[in-house]
Amino acid sequence: MITRRQVVAGGAAFLVASFLPGTAAAYQQGVVPQFEKSPQDLGVRSLYLPDGKLLVAHSxxxxxxxxxxxxxxxxxxxxxxxxxxxxxxxxxxxxxxxxxxxxxxxxxxxxxxxxxxxxxxxxxxxxxxxxxxxxxxxxxxxxxxxxxxxxxxxxxxxxxxxxxxxxxxxxxxxxxxxxxxxxxxxxxxxxxxxxxxxxxxxxxxxxxxxxxxxxxxxxxxxxxxxxxxxxxxxxxxxxxxxxxxxxxxxxxxxxxx
Ligand SMILES: [Zn+2]
CATH class of the missing domain: 3.20.20.370 (Glycoside hydrolase/deacetylase)
Structure with missing residues (x-):
């Protein structure tokens, strides 16, 4: 549904989710993208969407x-x-x-x-x-x-x-x-x-x-x-x-x- 791009800023790794073609419109209509792995599994604290919205936080x-x-x-x-x-x-x-x-x-x-x-x-x-x-x-x-x-x-x-x-x-x-x-x-x-x-x-x-x-x-x-x-x-x-x-x-x- 969406791809992930790992970013390292200030020594802390976090992920920015990028939309695959055609899925951005679904997000705009309120469809929340799902990841197959939790942030914890990926070793990061939070996942952010390209517009800066927090998608999912380490819990x-x-x-x-x-x-x-x-x-x-x-x-x-x-x-x-x-x-x-x-x-x-x-x-x-x-x-x-x-x-x-x-x-x-x-x-x-x-x-x-x-x-x-x-x-x-x-x-x-x-x-x-x-x-x-x-x-x-x-x-x-x-x-x-x-x-x-x-x-x-x-x-x-x-x-x-x-x-x-x-x-x-x-x-x-x-x-x-x-x-x-x-x-x-x-x-x-x-x-x-x-x-x-x-x-x-x-x-x-x-x-x-x-x-x-x-x-x-x-x-x-x-x-x-x-x-x-x-x-x-x-x-x-x-x-x-x-x-x-x-x-x-x-x-x-x-x-x-
Ligand atoms: Zn009380």
Whole structure:
């Protein structure tokens, strides 16, 4: 359908796809050309079309499990299943480094994420320790006073998790139900949720906070652009397990509970 032309620029090899006669028109009509090999098989990060559009990017197979409430026996089962499937555990920050890095890994990975910092998630720590796994905890900034319904981690516990080598990710300051709406009606408050919360958390744990989780999985292009200014990666509630540079701010996850 199309031919490939290898180009070396700045020491990095990438491929530019060239259309065979007659197929360019099909592409213009929305027919996406297929390659018989993945970029990984070809040893390149991405394939670009002659018009500069990204055709396909090198992707990493990683299941990012999403936990909210129960974090004991379900967690143990999930870790065992992933290990049995040959998956290697990383934090979301480490996974982002793999996705964005130069090396083309063909390994299969897994990451454990906990949203909201519910007190019940304390159960997870001994389970993670037993398997030597470090988790990623998406928690609210230290100014968060709770919702009066659920119990949440103390700020001391957030520091403890960080000191134990778990990743602390940002999940805003007040968990607004709809960040898109907040951005429209109160931009100052919105900035505090996306940027201020990160600074608060970094001040608390005295370490960088590199990744973000959109509250309730709500995001749009404007939010992605803002998040990209200060974070390395962001996770959503979209189901999936393939991660590539173009979706580093909309990483899919696998919902457990
Ligand atoms: Zn949440």
């Amino acid at each position: 990493i197979d990683a299941e990012i499990y999403m936990f909210h409430h129960e974090a004991g026996s379900a967690l143990d089962w999930v870790i065992r299943q992933a290990l049995a499937a040959g998956r290697q555990f990383v934090t979301v920050n480490q996974l982002a480094d793999l996705v964005l890095g130069e090396e083309l890994t063909s390994g299969r990975y897994a990451a454990i994420t906990f949203d909201d910092g519910y007190l019940v998630q304390k159960q997870a720590v001994p389970v993670l320790d037993r398997h030597g796994v470090k988790g990623t905890f998406y928690i609210m900034a230290p100014s968060w006073q709770g919702d009066g319904v659920n119990s949440y981690f103390s700020n001391d516990f957030k520091v403890f998790l960080s000191e134990e080598g778990h990743e602390i990710g940002c999940h805003t300051a007040n968990h607004p139900p709809n960040l898109i709406a907040l951005r429209q009606v109160n931009f100052g408050a919105y900035l505090q949720e996306v940027f201020g919360a990160k600074l608060q958390l970094e001040d608390l744990i005295q370490a960088p906070v590199n990744t973000f989780a959109y509250p309730n999985g709500v995001f749009n292009q404007a939010l992605v652009a803002d998040v990209a200014m200060v974070y390395k990666a962001a996770v959503t509630t979209i189901p999936g397990r393939l991660h590539s540079a173009p979706n580093i701010y909309t990483m899919p996850r696998v919902r457990v509970n």
